[in-house]
Amino acid sequence: MLLDALRSAAHDLIDRRNFRDLDLLLSRIVLTAVETVPGADAGGISTTTDGLLGSQNPTSGVISKLDQLQSELREGPCISAIDQLPSDGLVIVDDLAGDDAARWPRFAPQAVEQGYRSMVSVQLTREPNLRAALNLYAAEPEAFDADARLTAALFGLQAAALLFGADTARHLQHAVDSRDVIGQAKGILMERFTVTGDQAFQMMVTSSQETNIKLVEVASWLVGEADQRQPPRGHHHGL
Incomplete structure (x- = not known):
């Protein structure tokens, strides 16, 4: 059951991923995590x-408010998950009205x-340019049992790998674009x-x-300036 759920979640994320669109990827991670x-x-x-710290792709305005709070x-x-480096990458909250x-x-x-x-926050990445944690909320206390915690931890590993891949792809694309210009x-x-x-x-x-x-x-300015010098299409001297 657990493996089936994780396999389905992985396929869902991979099928819909767009490494050029971080916002889309984050949105899919959140929605798939809540479902999984x-x-x-x-x-x-x-x-x-x-x-x-900012809230990304919350499932409701209330969650955005709580993340921002x-x-x-x-x-x-989520602060503990990002800053305190829990050994298993998880911060478990059984009852915010209790202990x-x-x-x-x-x-x-x-x-x-x-x-x-109750909540569970899963550390996704502590890379200097992208530090992130996935926050899952439940209305009931002690909502996340041992199976749920294991699922959240394994899901977090999958999501972290996708984020790393997306970040690497963006850097590679930026390098290619820079070289071209x-x-x-x-x-x-x-x-x-x-x-x-x-x-x-050297110039x-x-x-x-x-x-x-x-x-x-500097290179982008030169290319843009050269484009501006080009005559409009269809323009011919002497006409």
Whole structure:
């Protein structure tokens, strides 16, 4: 049963993944996790950028509010999952109206007020450019039993692998795009100033250093400027 659920979830994520669209991938992870992990009623993903934590793709406005509340208070299960590096990658909350309230005294009563008593937060990644945790909420206390916890942990591993793949793919695509635009800019300078490829590249490097603008941005400006110089299609001199 557990293996069947995880296999189905993996196929669902892979079939719908779009490594160029992180928001789409995060949305699929949340929806599939809520469908897969026993006891989960709702969910969202918390991500940190430049030290700021935000709520991504929550299943409802209430979840967005609770995820954001943890960011504002700097306390809560998702903060613990991201910052405190639990040994198994999980932060389990049996009852926010019971003993667990003492762990997060400001967050717990507000979560209970919104109708959620138990949670599980799963660490997805602690990469410098993408730190994230999956947060699953349940209305009932002690909603996540041993099977649910194991499912959440294994699902988190699958989701983390997809996020890593998506992040790597985006970096590779950015590198390819940068190389292409730099190559186009080199060609423009070689033709315009009758210089070699190495000389054209050095011209861009010097311009980048003197203006404190990234090399790829210098190249993008050159390509854009060259495009603007092109006459409109259908235009012929002398007509």
